[in-house]
Amino acid sequence: MSAMDPGEELRRDVAAARARFAEEGGGATTTVLRNDGPYRHVRFDFPRASWRWCEVVTWPDVLVLRGDLGVWSFGRPGDGLEGFRLPGGEAGRVDPARWAERLVSGGPGAALRYCAARAAAYVRAAVTAGAERHEGLAEEAEEFFFGARAGTDLSTEKGLLEAVGRFEERHADVYEGFRFPVETWEPHRYDPGFLLACVMLPWAVAEYDAAASAVSRVA
Known part of the structure; x- marks a missing residue:
């Protein structure tokens, strides 16, 4: 990998984050603690991962991921989940650069680390x-x-x-x-925790959608 090609380096870093999530994320559990329109609180536990837990909290225009991967707050008009719904699990659409632009605290620079x-x-x-x-x-x-x-x-x-x-x-x-x-x-690269969060968030949204749909069908 050439440190002089940031685009290629980012693609490889994202691929590494995907591989890590696939390897460690098995056996995860999803618990919906609140599901009230745009107000949601969903906890995820990862018994096999080096990160043990994280949770997604949303309210109008904001989605917050917090836990062992750090705290990342994303701003987006409307439903905070919508920007991370990737139909059909389109992993190629994971876009750290674009999603970093939505960071509420610190802006895009908050996702970068000097290398x-x-x-x-x-x-x-x-x-x-x-x-x-x-x-x-x-x-x-x-x-x-x-x-x-x-x-x-x-x-x-x-x-x-x-x-x-x-x-x-x-x-x-x-x-x-x-x-x-x-x-x-x-001379900066994306924080590994941020990249892992970017890989995890579409999965987390899909997990929430499946859990909410199951509850709806029972009701």
């Missing part, structure tokens, strides 16, 4: 491109960013920006015109 491996890949790609014009750049940058005595910290976004800034300032005269195009970088 040091992706940041390092961006640094190396920029150096490789620049080395075609600047002799010695590749060796100098490798030692500066990744050498045994490197004084850089790429484990945080702040550390990444400070490191590339120091390198550019220190070597401005030697490698004239070279800079890291940080404004084009995307």
